[in-house]
Amino acid sequence: MRQRARADSRGILDPGRLLREVRFHRHLPEESLRPWVEHYWLIDWALTAPFEQRIVPHPAVNVVFLSAGDGPEAGDGPEAGEVAGVGRDLFTITLTGTGRVCGVQFRPGGFHPFWHRSVAELTGRRLPLPAGRLAGPAGRVCAGTDDDRCHALDTLLTGWAPGPDPAADEAVRLAEAIRTDRTVLRVDDFATRHDVPVRRLQRLFTEYVGVGPKWVIRRYRLQEAVEQAAGRPLNWAGLAADLGYSDQAHLVRDFTSVAGVSPAAYARSVH
Known part of the structure; x- marks a missing residue:
């Protein structure tokens, strides 16, 4: 069982409603990634009505995988990945139907060893992950149990081979x-x-x-x-x-x- 990460609600507007509407958990990455990665955040939902969530972004880069659709099992839908730079403005997302998100919140300053360029070029932007950095085990990240999803993220990030910096x-x-x-x-x-x-x-x-x-x-x-x-x-x-x-x-x-x-x-x- 994965060790849980910090449990504060910083940045989440109306955290009580979030926890009533969706399943939201944080987990720590494997030990070798913790100098750069704050935690993984996993969200699952099966909604009968649209749900809007607002976030005051941290000064951190996130890598996010989304699998959404109306299939019988959460995580069965098409999967897309993106890198989200530091957001200066309020972030709002509306969730509908069923789906899953698997996110990586890097520590502020921790994405540079993976990106190898100025992180400022990502600020205020959300970009599709380059094809060579997208696939996890079996080509998916959001499928399976929490442990399966965290293991897929561990494998993905260690495969990017971050070096000393x-x-x-x-x-x-x-x-x-x-x-x-x-x-x-x-x-x-x-x-x-x-x-x-x-x-x-x-x-x-x-x-x-x-x-x-x-x-x-x-x-x-x-x-x-x-x-x-x-x-x-x-x-x-x-x-x-x-x-x-x-x-x-x-x-x-x-x-x-x-x-x-x-x-x-x-x-x-x-x-």
Whole structure:
């Protein structure tokens, strides 16, 4: 049985409804892939009515395989794969009928050893996977049990032969520090804390993460606000101060621009 990955709902708008409508699980990849891959995410659905899900994207590249259709078994439909760069805007998808998704969320900075080019060229884009990188065992990724699907993804990614990349390792480490330390609010302070010149930090993040460090800081802080709003009533002025905003109005503007609704409207909708 695969070990489950982290269970937070960061980036998922109305996570409670998602879990009521579809089967959603995360699993860790095999050990050798974990320096670059955050987790695999698997979704299965059999819906009687269309279901729309909205996501505030992480600063991460995803490789996604979709098998959808009206066949008797989930995963029997035609399968397509794509690479999704860092999304700057709210991502919305509508699911219908039956289907499966098998996704790979890379760590911020972790896709470069597989892509071998600047990840910035993928930012804001979703591209079909090159034919030579598409097929898993027996040509399919979404068929079978969770273990079967994870094994297919392990085989696929190890076949891409990622190599040592010290700069990617550094980018992964720095992005993880931003994600886990809510006191990180300013690029210059973060650069000083990690003894990295600001200009080098900016070049590293653009090349390996696909967006700059300021964007990563703001996105992680906004995802934290979204997650907290789904859990309990909030003191928005206090949260704005905690997340480094000059005032509550600034947080409200950023939240609304990313989530598509105001913080108050979102909190009412999930509660």
